[in-house]
Structure formats: structure tokens, C-alpha cells
Amino acid sequence: xxxxxxxxxxxxxxxxxxxxxxxxxxxxxxxxxxxxxxxxxxxxxxxxxxxxxxxxxxxxxxxxxxxxxxxxxxxxxxxxxxxxxxxxxxxxxxxxxxxxxxxxxxxxxxxxxxxxxxxxxxxxxxxxxxxxxxxxxxxxxxxxxxxxxxxxxxxxxxxxxxxxxxxxxxxxxxxxxxxxxxxxxxxxxxxxxxxxxxxxxxxxxxxxxxxxxxxx
Numbered sequence: 001x002x003x004x005x006x007x008x009x010x011x012x013x014x015x016x017x018x019x020x021x022x023x024x025x026x027x028x029x030x031x032x033x034x035x036x037x038x039x040x041x042x043x044x045x046x047x048x049x050x051x052x053x054x055x056x057x058x059x060x061x062x063x064x065x066x067x068x069x070x071x072x073x074x075x076x077x078x079x080x081x082x083x084x085x086x087x088x089x090x091x092x093x094x095x096x097x098x099x100x101x102x103x104x105x106x107x108x109x110x111x112x113x114x115x116x117x118x119x120x121x122x123x124x125x126x127x128x129x130x131x132x133x134x135x136x137x138x139x140x141x142x143x144x145x146x147x148x149x150x151x152x153x154x155x156x157x158x159x160x161x162x163x164x165x166x167x168x169x170x171x172x173x174x175x176x177x178x179x180x181x182x183x184x185x186x187x188x189x190x191x192x193x194x195x196x197x198x199x200x201x202x203x204x205x206x207x208x209x210x211x212x213x214x215x216x
Contacts, residue, residue, distance in 0.1 A: 011158030025173035046114035048167035062133035077207030080126020088197030
């Protein structure tokens with residue numbers, strides 16, 4: 001049981017800060033302002049499901065896929081960091097706010113496509129995926145079957161828990177916004193976009209330093 005809980009907490013605690021579903025909830029609400037409550041609930045559920053499969057895939061086979069294509073993790077971080085930085089910059093200059101009630105075609109297209117950018121890179125970006133890949137690559141090479149099953153179930157439970165947390169935060173994001181108020185929400189939206197931009201820069205820097213540390 002100790003192995004199970006330690007692995008569960010390791011997976012959850014490693015992914016929660018970088019995914020930051022609580023901080024992303026007002027940002028999602030601003031991007032789905034034209035949706036009804038039922039539509040927003042559906043979007044939140046789809047994002048949670050997409051996030052679950054992205055994280056499970058990264059944890060289970062991510063390192064093998066990178067090895068197959070000859071791609072190093074630092075390169076993935078640099079490429080992903082560029083995507084996150086571009087998305088954060090776009091949000092900073094998009095003019096979105098908590099009082100935006102326009103229902104243009106661009107907004108509707110974003111709501112329909114719950115994968116990009118709502119799931120990736122806003123929720124599960126390259127940072128979270130690289131963490132999941134790193135966790136998966138650290139599994140023991142030689143371990144007995146019962147121990148391996150416990151590790152796999154614990155990791156599965158950890159990702160399931162983080163996906164449930166994403167759903168709850170996004171599903172009840174309107175309650176968070178109601179507590180913040182209009183002005184507070186606008187501040188959080190802009191701050192979240194800026195933090196996302198900074199996270200992208202940090203991921204690029206981590207990838208660059210990791211790339212420079214590789215043997216020539």
C-alpha cells in the first residue's frame with residue numbers, strides 16, 4: 001500500500017502545479033463565454049477526457065515514441081515551449097475579458113474544438129507532457145509482476161484524479177469567477193495568460209539547458 005500511495009501522490013503532485021486547473025478555470029470561462037451552462041459542462045468533460053488520454057499516453061509510451069523517432073526530451077521541451085509561448089502571447093493580446101459576450105464564428109469554432117487550444121496547450125501543455133514522460137521513463141527496468149501492477153494502477157489512479165480535478169475546476173469555474181467578480185476575473189485572466197507565456201519561456205530554457213548538457 002505504501003508503494004501505491006507514494007506513486008499516486010508522486011504523479012498527482014508532479015502534474016497538478018504545472019497543469020494548474022484552478023488558475024486556468026477563469027481563462028476557460030472567458031474562452032467559452034458564449035456557451036450555455038450545459039455546453040460548458042460538455043466542454044469541461046471533453047477536456048478532462050482528452051487530458052486523461054494525453055497524460056496516460058505520455059506516461060506509458062511517450063519515452064518509447066521519442067526514442068523511436070530519435071527525438072530527445074529537451075527538443076520536445078523547446079518545441080512545446082514555443083507553442084505555449086505563442087499561445088500565451090495570443091491570449092495576452094486577444095482582448096478577451098469576463099464581460100465579452102460576443103458570439104462570433106471564431107469563438108464558436110474554439111468551443112467545438114475542445115482539443116486545441118482548450119486541452120492542448122492550455123490545460124495539458126508540453127510541460128505536463130514532458131513531466132509525464134519523465135515519470136514514465138523512471139519506472140524500474142526489472143521488477144516483479146505484482147509490483148509492476150501496483151505501480152501501473154497507482155499511476156493510472158493519479159492521472160485519473162488529476163483529470164477529475166480538471167473537470168471539477170472547469171465545470172464549476174463560474175462559481176470561482178462569481179467570487180472574484182468582473183474586475184478580479186479580468187485580472188486573473190490576464191495574469192493567467194502572462195503566467196502561461198512565462199511557463200513557455202521557462203520550458204524553452206529548460207529544453208535549451210538540457211540540450212546543451214547532452215554529450216556531443
